[in-house]
Amino acid sequence: MYEATIDALRRGAAAEALTAARATVDAQPQDPVAHRLLSAALRMGGDRDAALAAIDRAIALVPEDAQQHLERAGLLLDGRQLDEAQASLARAVGLDPNKFPAYVLQAQLAIGRGDLDQAESLIKTAARIAPEDPQVTALEGTLALRRGDADRALSILSQASQRHPDEAILRHALGFAYVAKGHFAFAEQAFRSLLERYPSNPLRAMVADLVRRQGRPGEAVDELLPILENGGGSPALQRLIGEMELEAGRTESALTRLKGVLVEQPRDRRTIAAASEAWRRGNGAEDARATLETLLAEHPDVPDLWYARLLFEPFASDAARVVVERWLAAMPDFVPALEARATIHQQAGEMEQADAIAHRITEINPGHAGAELRVIDNLMRSDPDAAVNQVESLLARARDEGVKRMLRQLLGRTFDAAGQYDAAAATWAELHAEAVPQRLPLPPLGDGVPELPPMAPVPEQAPGVAFLWGAPGSLVERVALTLDNARMPMLADRFGSRPPRDPMQRYGTTAALSDGSLDPSFLVNQWRATHAARGVKDGRIIDWLLWWDNTLLLALRPHLPEARLLFVLRDPRDMLVDWLAFGAPMPFALESPETAADWLAKALGQIADLRDGGLFPHSLIRLDDIAHDPAAIAQSIGDALGVQLPALSDGAQGPDRYASGHWRHYAEALAPAFAILAPVAERLGYPAR
Structure with missing residues (x-):
């Protein structure tokens, strides 16, 4: 009765499996196995919601079947419904305390949400049921990795992979252990072996990233291009390839790709930054101005586009002033635009105008660090004692410890400007002493000049x-x-x-x-x-x-x-x-x-x-x-x-x-x-x- 459906499922023939499963359900509407197989066929065909409805019907017919709750949990995990999946897994374990896959999935969920102690308990339970199962070993290695013990994770997973060389779950975990240790070539080998057996875009992207980390961005691009050829090119992937092309020195190709993404996603900061770098490397200032002006005409409220536009004008030039004035017209009282205007004034020596803008920023955004510092810098030039008082006033109002440390460092500088050198030195020394537990120790130094070997001859044509x-x-x-x-x-x-x-x-x-x-x-x-x-x-x-x-x-x-x-x-x-x-x-x-x-x-x-x-x-x-x-x-x-x-x-x-x-x-x-x-x-x- 079920043979046709099961055979089609084994062969991956989703349409055949679905036809056979529907026929079985029509013939036996009260048969829970028929509904389970229908759910599997629907899941294979990509209809997760219908698959979930089918398994729910099977559970309604036989609510005490642990396997059905386990399959329901798998469907919920596919849809990232983690809390509901956890509940189904708990139900499966309650019905069958020896349901090994349920413990494995629960442990994976616990690791995913960072509950490492709960994960360890679940892994131990799974190990009592099937101590030699590769899934248990993979979880043990992953748990060690999440706890920061990459050496132990690598030891566990490499030994298990030798015993079970064909287990994909072990190769997957081993690859991440290699990444944590910085062994990118070994990680590439692990994920590439998985890619050959289980082709998928995420695995291909992982391999490409590892190739890139080894200093081969051009090869990384070549790894990703098949995804585009198969119609899987999202804007994020196009941007990533553009970044890699830029890194590989393929500036023209990178710019073409990144401009396409930028037109589609003009608010994406990372794309704007990458395209700006491509324009800079390719001496494409004119193209940059034209493209950015077109985008700004439609999206004048995107600060990153204005930042990029300013990059292609000489610093603090008249042209830069014009761009900033247009920015302020589009986004009045926008603090970053005001900061840019103040910087231009400062570079031109127009300190009075720069200070006036700083005061304006403190009115719009009281406590704004940059503006407050500019006000204090002005006071250090004109009235150092007032600068000391201003910083002490800010310190009295500050609540964040990081802000307080910054202000105390600045207080030392105002003491210096006011000629209070003893107070400045004492303030700085106290700050450094407090921070010792959070700082790196001073590098150890050898004693004197060691007995040195002779200088070798310089090789011919040695690189600099x-x-x-x-x-x-x-x-x-x-x-x-x-x-x-x-x-x-x-x-x-x-x-x-x-x-x-x-x-x-x-x-x-x-x-x-x-x-x-x-x-x-x-x-x-x-x-x-x-x-x-x-x-x-x-x-x-x-x-x-x-x-x-x-x-x-x-x-x-x-x-x-x-x-x-x-x-x-x-x-x-x-x-x-x-x-x-x-x-x-x-x-x-x-x-x-x-x-x-x-x-x-x-x-x-x-x-x-x-x-x-x-x-x-x-x-x-x-x-x-x-x-x-x-x-x-x-x-x-x-x-x-x-x-x-x-x-x-x-x-x-x-x-x-x-x-x-x-x-x-x-x-x-x-x-x-x-x-x-x-x-x-x-x-x-x-x-x-």
């Missing part, structure tokens, strides 16, 4: 390699910004959320090199092994390091002699004041000015040792007198690298910092710390007083 480092307060970030602006192969990913996993990132490297537990050649090989994932294609790289120690020369001298070191310097005492007042690119713990000075003295002493001993090719980029001169910074870097670099535009290097020699105002307030720094300052050529 440089390492950039500057201690906190050196303003090394301005050098990094200049290099990035010039499209040099500068990488700042060590300071981001996904740093490379190589020995040059790890704190223990200094000690491991010193005691011999880390082989120097292995260090360099591991560093090179990260290049593909970091987007390095031809070996050319300027790697901005998190820390520097001369023990790295044990590896660089024999195994990377073609490299050059770029050290950014200022007077160490100015560096300490800057560190206290403005922080650093990486938030290192600063327990006290004296502790910071001691570490700074040792770190800079190593640079002096390297220079005095001629231990490795290097350049010292001193920013003392040029920190506020983008052209001079570009010239200094260019001299070090033997190239010509464009300067950053005015304002692009960030807010002004204290002038060279400002440290002397703190000669009394920071006397103990400065005494620690004086010897290394003299070694580096700075005056003792």
Whole structure:
């Protein structure tokens, strides 16, 4: 009676199964099995609502059948009706406590909603029923992964995959474990094997993303194109492919694709950003202006379109003024537009107009950080004591702890402007001391210059390699910004959320090199092994390091002699004041000015040792007198690298910092710390007083 339906279901013939199932139901309307099979046929054909109605009819006929409740839960999961699915699963378990699939699905739901303790309990129950089942092992590995233990997850899943090489659920979980460990090539292999057996757009997109993460964006595009060819090209996928094409250097193709998405979704910020970058790379300013003007005519209330339109006018130019005035006409009193207008006034030296707009913003949006800061900046120029009072007033009203910390940092700067240097130093030191538990410890430093191996000869036609480092307060970030602006192969990913996993990132490297537990050649090989994932294609790289120690020369001298070191310097005492007042690119713990000075003295002493001993090719980029001169910074870097670099535009290097020699105002307030720094300052050529 059921053979025709079951056979069609096994063959995936949805239409045949549906015809046979309907005939069976018509012949036996009170048969629950007939309704179950009809539900399965409808589900295969994509009619989930009708399938749900059919299984509900089967349950009404035999309400105590656990399998039927389990199948109902599956349909509800397909429709993302998670709470109702959970209820059906609970009913299935209540009817049959040994219903293994119900525990598996319940555990998956628990993991999905983040209830990891409940998931663990359900997994244990499932394991008692079927301890060797691959679904249990997959859940155990996934649970370990969700708890942050990627090593345990990888161990569980890799061993299980060896025992059950054809189990898709294990390969799927194993792929995510590899991703968590950063083993993208292995993850690609796992998901690609699944894609070959179970072709699907989500799996293809996963493989493409992993290919992209390995630095092969062009291949990633090729992986995704079949989805478009099969009619599965959503705007989000078109945008993703456009972004990958842009990354692969296919600027023209990327722009064509992204413009198509932008016309369809003119409010999508990510598309606007990607298209703007494509226009910039392709020197398409005229096309950008024309396209954006067309979109703005229909959508004048989209701020991101106005932001993009401003990108294609010279900064603070008359043309930019016109765009901002049109923006304000379309969106009166819109704070970001007012901020843009104030910035143009400030760049033109029209401080009175800029300050007036800042006051207007505080009227529209009381407590607006940018406007309040502009008002305070004005007061620091005209009436520093009033600036102190203004910040103290804001502090008294602030409720958010993050806002309070920012205001206290600013209070120190207003104390500085008012000449209250003891109060400024005390305020900053207190803030840093409070933040120590949330900060990274200072990188450990080796003792003195190790016994170094001889320099190896520089290989012929070796690609350009440089390492950039500057201690906190050196303003090394301005050098990094200049290099990035010039499209040099500068990488700042060590300071981001996904740093490379190589020995040059790890704190223990200094000690491991010193005691011999880390082989120097292995260090360099591991560093090179990260290049593909970091987007390095031809070996050319300027790697901005998190820390520097001369023990790295044990590896660089024999195994990377073609490299050059770029050290950014200022007077160490100015560096300490800057560190206290403005922080650093990486938030290192600063327990006290004296502790910071001691570490700074040792770190800079190593640079002096390297220079005095001629231990490795290097350049010292001193920013003392040029920190506020983008052209001079570009010239200094260019001299070090033997190239010509464009300067950053005015304002692009960030807010002004204290002038060279400002440290002397703190000669009394920071006397103990400065005494620690004086010897290394003299070694580096700075005056003792």
